[in-house]
Amino acid sequence: MAEVFDCSDSPQLLAGMRTARRAIGRGELVVMPTDTVYGVAADAFTPEAVQRLLDAKGRGRQSPPPVLIPNTNTLAALAAEVTTPLRRLAETFWPGGLTIVTRANPSLSWDLGETGGTVALRIPNHPLALELLEETGPLAVSSANLTGAAAARTAAAAQEMLGDSISVYLEAGEAAGDGVASTIIDATGLSEDGGVLRVLREGGVTREAIAELLPQVAFGD
Template identity: 40%
Template sequence: MRSTRSPSWPVGQDSPRSPSTPTWPDGPGPWWDGSEHVLILDARGEPPPSEALAAAVAELAAGRVVAIPTDTVYGLAVDPFRPGGIQLLFAAKGRPRRIALPVLVADEEQAESLVGALSRSARALADRWWPGALTLVLPRPADLSADLGGDGTTVGLRCPAHPVPVALCRAVGPLATTSANRHGQPPAITAPALALALGDSVSLILDGGPCAGAASTVVDCTGSDIACLRQGAIPWEGILAAFPT
């Protein structure tokens, strides 16, 4: 296993080897973390650096777990249609399979390629808050082959307001994701914190700088009326504002 208990250092420089007072370098990578190295690539900028995106696409295509920045917190991502990726993601997180994985999409069109036409309420919310910190829980179509866990009746979709996951979704397709933390622990909002907590469970970390830190708001759109499953970055009043009377 790759250790993440040592500080990072720039490629080409010797490790500082002072475990009692670990420090992280400032500025863009790439950095190597730990004695057996977890690569952290700088992904800051809009558009993000093509080299970082290409490396992430290659890892995702191989069915591996990539840690990515988003507009909320750092996330762990896999291609849900690659064999073995979902199992690795559940294992990295320590997440019970009874809790389904949400999916990131590039836009409404990609969302509808997964679940079909959005309901009127889901479309109103997507039009108002996508891209952004809103996860829509929708009925799962019978022909969606990805095993996302849960009871298989619903799927949570989100279009993030961050160039890295959007670019990856455009290159790879929808991504199964979960916040970058062990189950039950606080999510990581910086790449160094992520590396210390989960570096031995991921193949690559894209460093987008600090994330906002507020989780997405989750809204159930499976019934005739919407329901708040989790209030996050978007207050419930903002959700209701998508439905003017």
């Protein structure tokens, strides 16, 4: 049966974080707050856990989950190459509402689904999420909802949809992101001196802000 922790209460927060870490280590699923909406988290390096995440949401392997990371140093470990434009995007908009799709380091031993050799990375701007990530390492995280339903803005709303497919729910109040998801960009076409970038989903970071940061980069369709 799922365990629910009220993270506004200090004893429950400590117990919840400890229980969540252990659940992640066992390949189980945790619902946690982020700066956009609540997310379902699994150990990114445990294929069975990632599949459990996809099954809980009713998604197939053709919809691989993004990976949340604790710091920009992790970007260099997970990406095949960190070009200057990619580094500037990370340093400017992370932590925050920008998900960057880039080529994955081919030496990584993980299976996120049918990624085509890419990985979608983000650092969330939420203290509880960052604390958990610092202790667990990269987590595969997708919005806490059944496919086709609105993303949950509280752990209670997530529990109504996902029930006991989740081991631990960390309740930290209503998500502060007003339901606005992260902007997703395809940065696989970036080069050291510019290249091409595609906006896959509009969200928390505007196209104009990205264009102002990287005037040498072209936007593709």
